[in-house]
Amino acid sequence: MEAPGKGPVTIALVEDDDEARGRLAASIRSDSSLQLIGEYRTGGAALAGIASASPDVFLVDLGLPDMAGLEVVRQIAARHPSCDILVVTIFGDEKSVIGALEAGARGYLLKGGLEHDIAEDIRHLRSGGSPLSPVIARQVLKRLVPARPSAAERSQLTPRETEILNAIARGFSYAETAELLHLSPQTVHTHLKNVYKKLAVHSKTEAVFEADRRRLL
C-alpha cells in the first residue's frame, strides 16, 4: 500500500476485448493519480511484459484467449508478491471471485457501465483492501472455519478475523464493521489482507492434501 503523494500508482492490464480494454485504459488515464504502464491482449504477453514493467496494480480479465485468467493470476502472484492483482468480472459471483482470491488476487472489480467507477474502485482498493461482497465473505468463512470446532480441526482464522467476516457477510460496510468492533478501518483492511493470504495458502494445502489422498505425491 502506497502512501498518498508518493507519485502515481502504476497500473498494467490484460483484456482481450479491444473495446473493453480501451474503456478501461481511458478510465485509468483520466485519473491523474493513476498511471497506465502496460496494456496486453493475451495472458502470455502480460506475463512477458510484467516481468520488466513491475506495476503496483495489475488488472486481469478472467476470460482470456490463450490461457486461463486464474493461471495468469497465479503466476503473477508468485513472481510479484508486491503487486496488487485485481480481477475484472461482470458479476463478481462466488465461483470466480473465490477462485481468484485463492490464486492470489487481492480483490475484484465489477465491469460496470460507468468508466469513472473503475478508477475510483482502484483508488479505493489501493487505499485499503477490496470490498468483499457478503456472499464472498460467507464463503470465505465456510472455507476457513470448520462447522464444528474440534481439537483436530482448528479454525484457520483468528477470532477477530472471523468477527470481521461475519459482519461483512451480514451486509455491514467496512467502516461500520470497524465501528462495531472498535477498530480503525485500517486495521480491518489489514485483517482482510491476512484473510486473503490464508485463503491462498489454504487452497494450496488443500491441493496438497487432495494430491496426498489420491496418492499423487
Place this chain on the structure above:
Amino acid sequence: VRALLGALLVAIALPALGTPEGVRVFERVERSETAMNSIPLDEWIWESSELPHNWYANRPDPPQVWYRLRFVLDHAPYTGYSLYLARLHVLEFVVYVNGTRVWKLTDHYARGAALTAVLIAVPKHLLHKGENEIHLRAIGMPHWYHGLSRIQFGDTKLLAERAGMRRLIQGEMIHIVAGGFGAVGLLALWLWMRGGRDPVLFWYAMSGVSLFVFSALWYLTLWRDEASAIRQGLVFLRFNGYLMPLLILHLRLARLRLPWLEGALWLALGAAVASTSIASGWQWFAWSICGIAFAALPAFFVLPLVRSRELRRLPAVIVLLVADIAAALLNLHDWALRFGYVEFGRPYLIYFVPPFVMLAAAVPIIERLMAGVAATRRMNIELEQRVAAKAGELEAGYEKLRRAQRESALAEERRRIMADMHDGLGSRLVSLLSVAQSGRARVAELSDGIAAALDELRLTVDSVQPVEGDVGVVLGNVRHRMRSVFERAGIHFLWNVSALPRMDDLTPERILAIQRIFLEVFSNALKHSGARTVAVSAARVPGAVQIVIADDGRGFDSSAVHPGNGLANLQLRARQAGGTLAVESDAGKGTRVTVSLPLTDGGPIDWPESRREKDVYPVSGISPEASNA
C-alpha cells in the same frame, strides 16, 4: 512335558542305579512265618528268602512275617546309620536292632505312605563291632498282596538323599502335577460356564479336578488319621478317575455321540468309586472295572483311526496314541508290580499317565479353539467384504439418486431462470429496443434502461449464489450491489442485521423475490422519496424473520393511495418470497415496509464461530460518515 518325561525316566532308572559306597544292600533275608508277637528264637524255622519279597496274606489270623538280617560291622559306628526301604507295603511294621525295638509303624496305609520310601534311623549305641542282628515284623491285611523291597543299610546321609528323591517322585511330584491340572481344570470349568457349554471342556475340567481332589488333601495335610471308606474312594479316583474321560475322548474324537455309552462309562466309574468306598472287600470289583476299561482301550483307539481319515485331526490322534500306549505300558507295569511279577522295590508308574491323558485331551480342545478362531476370522473377513459390497451398492444407489435429484433440480432451476429472463430481462430489452428503434430515444433513457437490464441480470446471477439459508447475506448482497448508487445519491444506511436463524428452504426463487422487493423499495427511496437515511433492520421475531426498511423521505398517505401497480407488485414478490408485506406511510413521516418470512423450523444460524453472542451488533452508534464509507 519334557520335564515330566525326564522325571519318568529317572523314576524307572532309579532302582537300577548303583549302590553308593558305605551302603550295604541286603538281597537275601531270613524269613519266618509265625503269628508270634515277640522275636522268634534262633531255633525257630528260618527260611532263606530273596529280596524283594512278595507275599499273599491268605490266612484269616493276623497275617504276619518275621524277617531277620545278620551282618558284621568292622568297627563300632562313628556316624549315623539307617535302614532304608524303597517300598514297604504292609499294614504294620516293627523294627528291632539287636533285640531292642527301635521303630514301630502302625496303619501304614492310613498314612498314605504305603508306596513311599521308609527310612528308619538306627541308634548308634545299639550297634557294636562284630555280629549284629536286625528283626523286622511285618503285618499285612488278609487277602492282600504285601511286600518288602531290598533293604539298604548304611550312612544316614546317603540314604536320606535316596529316600528324599524317591518321596519326591512317588509322593510329592504327583501332587504338584495334580495341583497344576486341578488349576487348569478349574480354568476349563470357568471357560465352560462362561460360554459355549462345550462338553469337551466340561469333562476336561472334571478330569483335572478329579485328579486334584486327592492331592488337595495332601496340600492341606489333612486326613491323616484313619483309613476311611471315602478316602479309599478318593484314592481309587486318583488312580483311575481319568480312565472314563479318556474313553469318552476316544469316542468324541471318532465323532461318535453315544450318550448311552458315555452314561454307562460314567456310571461304571461311579460304581467303582462307590464300591471302594463301601468296603475294602469290594476292591476286586473296582479294579475289575478298570481292567475291563483298559482292555477296551485299544478298541476305543481303533475307532478314531478308522472313522477319521481327515488329516486335520492327525495331531490329536497321534497324541492320543502316545497317551494310550503310555497308559497301557505303565498300567501293565503297575499291574505286574501289584501282583509280584516285577521287582517289588520298583515305584508305581500309574501316576504318570494322567499328564499324557490331559495332554491328549487338551489337543482336540486347542484344535477346536484354533478352528473356532480361524472360522471367526474367516467370517469377519467375509462379513466385512459383504458389508463393503453392500455399502458400495448403497453408495451407488445414493449416487444415482443424488444425480437424479441434482438433474431434476438443475432442470427446474434452468426452467425458472429462463422464465425469469424471459419476463424480466427479455421484456426490458424488448422495450429498450423499441425505444431505440423509434429514433427519438434520449441517451439518458437508454443508458438507464440498459443499466436496469444489467441489474436484472446481476440479480438473477446473485439469486443462485450460495447463501446457506442466511437472509442476512441476501440483504447484505443487495446493499453491496447498490453501494455506489447510494453513495452517489448521498443517502446513508442505518444497517442493523442481527444473527438470523437459518432458513433451509431459502430457494433461489425466494431469494430473487426478496432481492426484488429490496431493489424496488430502495429505488423508490432513491428516486421518489428524497430520503437522506434508509434504516434496514432484520431480526428474529416469534415464528418469523422480520425485515423492516424505513426511510425519512416524503412518504405518502397510505389510506389515500389506491392499490397501484407498485404496491401490488411488492405484495406479489412477498408472496413469491413465501412471506407477507405491509407498507405504512404518512405524508411527511417517511415510509416503512415490513416483510415477514415465516420460519418452518428455526434453529440459530450455524455461524462458524464460537462467540456467537457477539453477532448481535448494535447500530445506534454508527455515524453517517462511517456508514458512507
